[in-house]
Amino acid sequence: MPVAIDGRGSPIPNRAMIATRFMELRKRRGLMVTVFLVTVGVPTVVLAVRLILHAVAPKTYGAAGGYDIYATLTAGVLYTFGFIVAAALGCTAGSVDLTDGMFRHLVVTGRSRLALYLARIPAGLAIIWAMVAVGFTVVCAVCVLAAPSSLSFNGLAVPAGLSQTGLQNWAADHAIEVVCDFPAEIDLNIQCGGPQLPPPTAGGTVTPTRANPSAPVTTATHAQLQAAARQVAQQNYTEYKHHFRYPPDSLMVKTGLWLELEAGIGFLVGLGLGSLLGQRTVGIVLMIILEVILTPIVLRVKVPHFDNVQRAVVGVATAHFEPSQLPLAFGGGGHDYRLTESMITAICVILAWLIGWTALGAWRMMTRDA
Secondary structure, eight states, X not given: OOOOOSGGGOSSOOHHHHHHHHHHHXXXXXXXXXXXXXXXXXXXXXXXXXXXXXXXXXXXXXXXXXXXXXXXXXXXXXXXXXXXXXXXXXXXXXXXXXXXXXXXXXXXTTOOHHHHHHHHHXXXXXXXXXXXXXXXXXXXXXXXXXXXXXXXXXXXXXXXXXXXXXXXXXXXXXXXXXXXXXXXXXXXXXXXXXXXXXXXXXXXXXXXXTTOTTSOBOOOBHHHHHHHHHHHHHHHHHHHTTOOSSOOHHHHHHHHHHHHHHHHHHHHHHHHHHHHHSSSHHHHHHHHIIIIIIHHHHHHOOOTTXXXXXXXXXXXXXXXXXXXXXXXXXXXXXXXXXXXXXXXXXXXXXHXXXXXXXXXXXXXXXXXXX
């Protein structure tokens, strides 16, 4: 069908058309409640429960905020479920005219079908980006203001933000705890476990009290323990740098942009898929399979000779932009299973998905029988 370009048939959506699409989505109360509950309600409830438990029993329940809670709620909750609800919103926006029986009436008015499709993009993005931003702001505020008073690293309270030299100096002052509790590749013939050793003397050896034969045993001198602790601290510094008492400002900015990117991709792909299929249910199911099943498998399993096919999955490309201070999305057993790819490749994959699904959705709307 040719695209009209004069009068109301302009292929460029105007403000009134965008506002109409926005109101059309906003009036779907069930959908809006679902989007709000997932992006704002879930993290708010989790943090509220943690705040209450910590206030009632601070010795039993740790601080409500901090880096660990921040990483869990962003990389674990908002990243995955934000994509899913964004996709659900997109699939609904792409098929709402057909399911509500309004498509014929819109075509009769002479409006450009392309403009009708494009108007849904800013309308839907305004909703999902705002919701994700509110939920993310709640997470950041609580995780910063209710952060623990000290950093816990491998079960020890360690000062946060130390340089490598600073961590080594601190380790030397807490030699026994560091050597026994930090993972290390040294052998001092120390049998750790049981009650804490008495502090070593400046020139003597450390021995357990005979009242506690299960206490740690070593014949190392004080100087040897300090040297070993410095070595252990050096081995653990790379891991230590990725632990914070609360998320730094730069990390919060990067994480926010990353979450908005993921939500935007979910909406635009869902919009194109919903328009192509003409209904939302199958589209939502397919998007859930993509995010919850296909993407984790592709991220964590390297299939021989199919590297380029795996790189073509949009979830692999968005994982490339995940801030390095966050744990790998979808887990990974402590290992980073992401395929090696350049930033240019990741950008090209994302653009291909966005442009491709937008073009398919617009084409289907322009050629669909009224």
